[in-house]
Amino acid sequence: MSPRVSKRIYEYFESKGLRKTSQRDAIIEAAFSTTEHYTAEDLLAMARALDKSVSRATVYRTLPLLVESGLLREMDFGRDHKFYDPNYVDHPNHNHLICLDCAKIVEFEDVHIDTLENCISKRLGFSPVGKTVRIEAKCDVFQSTGACARRKSA
Amino acid sequence: MSPRVSKRIYEYFESKGLRKTSQRDAIIEAAFSTTEHYTAEDLLAMARALDKSVSRATVYRTLPLLVESGLLREMDFGRDHKFYDPNYVDHPNHNHLICLDCAKIVEFEDVHIDTLENCISKRLGFSPVGKTVRIEAKCDVFQSTGACARRKSA
DNA sequence: TTAAATGCAAATTATTTGCAGAAGC
């Protein structure tokens, strides 16, 4: 985890009067030491690798704090559990393309989408706060060769 | 429900060898006689108003069929239950703007978004299948007057 | 006639919560 992220998190905690505990430290460290998306259960496993005393309840109680801090983003990919994305710290405007062949999620950024959505919001009489773009797509590689290099990584 | 929708649904059912039952008729009628978004529980109530014998289990078993047919769209608004949107039949490319002040969902269409997403997908080496755009925003009306005409309708 | 569909109630599963003890400040 970068010192920048660490600083922002602990400043947020302090501003809210939240205490620093060893369990929260482990959860935070785990949450921001990867660029992968993860579930609450995944995060529990990652945090426990750092500190065995972390419980499931504490993970579920800490996740909303990280989301409120603005450093972690909760995402619904339409599956049965929520996913969390730690990459908004470094890429605040990224979007997701989900490959229906290999289930891989590709992150991308595009200034035009952002501009366009701002215009649309204004036109409708709103000020945009958060934007989500999700593209479900199929691999061109898979289409032509019948196999996809990414397919192994679900 | 328009005869066009009715025709498409029953053709889909027939093509899959699915039977026509009074309960399914009631659920389908309820599902496409509104332009509002609804939950499974909402749909149960609406279908029961037409046919008291409709059970919760049948609603839950029928919903995926309607989604697979392409006429109904399942949506995650990040709340604890799924929402269903029957408006894709008439507006296959619409998107959603969610007002954080009044929780109202505004549907809009924009060809530029669609074009842009096609370009982005191609550039990344994918063929887009489905696209979701969601804008979370705040009422300009609410910002300036402190109240919002839509606020009453949650 | 026979395979599919139904209602009921029990099962499932991610997430939340009450509580008594532990720990930060």
Add this chain to the structure above:
DNA sequence: GCTTCTGCAAATAATTTGCATTTAA
């Protein structure tokens, strides 16, 4: 010392499923 935080285990709530019965084709 007082309040917040924690782990545990039980509770919750949307959705799914097994089964005996009904019904469409």
